[in-house]
Structure formats: structure tokens, C-alpha cells
Amino acid sequence: MSRGVKRPRVFLNSTLYELAAQDLNKKLRDLVEGEGFSCFLPQEILPPGPMAEPVAVLHLNWKLVRSCDVVLSVLDSPGEGVLFELGVAYALRKPIVAFRSDSASYLGKVVEGLWLTLPPSRKASSLDELRTALRRFSMKRRYRE
DSSP states (O other): OOTTOOOOEEEEEOOOSSHHHHHHHHHHHHHHHHTTOEEEOHHHHSOOSTTSOHHHHHHHHHHHHHHOSEEEEEOSSOOHHHHHHHHHHHHTTOOEEEEOSOTTSOOOHHHHHHHHHSOGGGEESSHHHHHHHHHHHHHHHHHHO
């Protein structure tokens, strides 16, 4: 990316509480940034845990979802926060790219419906598929500008 070009902003919408999830989030952030995007990783801005102020988390995540160009939603065992942020992104008509490595796990009717209605180019079940989805999103975005 050349100097002065604004990198598209990705909000990484993922569970934070398990160490394995936090490790996956870091891998996803590195992948996203490697594809030329900037990545908001909430666990690095407002660390998870009982000491996090709920109102601060709500306001920060609302602000980050509103200001991003795309939401990358990790649908492996999503918690209430992930589902809330995903709903906000959907209501704001933000582009959503969904990552789901365990397609056998049931997400509930609404989120399962969202998964099923996303175009194949916005769904990924492996890191390679996610890289391809981000590249497609980036190319479409460039052609619109």
C-alpha cells in the first residue's frame, strides 16, 4: 500500500475470554494486517476480564463497529458480546465477513440464518479461505473508489 492511502479498518468481532480464542484473534489480526487492512482487536484496547468496566466496553465496541469498514466475525462459540456486536454491524449495514472453523456447531436460528445468507465470498472456514475473502473484499472496494 502506498503512503497516504487509508487502509480499510476491520473490527475483529470475536470471543475474548478463553486463551485459545485470544491466540486465534492474534493470528487473525496478523492475517488481516498482512492483507493491507488495519485491525481493531478489542482485547488489546480493553483487556477482557472482570475488571473491564461494562459501560466502557459497550461504548468502545459501539464506536469501533460504527467506525470500521468491515466486521470480521468469528462464529466459533460466540458469546453474547459477539452476537450483540454482530447485530449492531448488521443493523448498520456494515459488510460482514464470517469465519467459522467448526461448521457442525449450531449457532441458533438468527445467526445460523445470517451465516446461510452471506455470499460465499464473505464466508471462511479456514485461514486460507479467510485470506481469499479479504482479498476479494479489498479488490471490490478498490474498484468502487
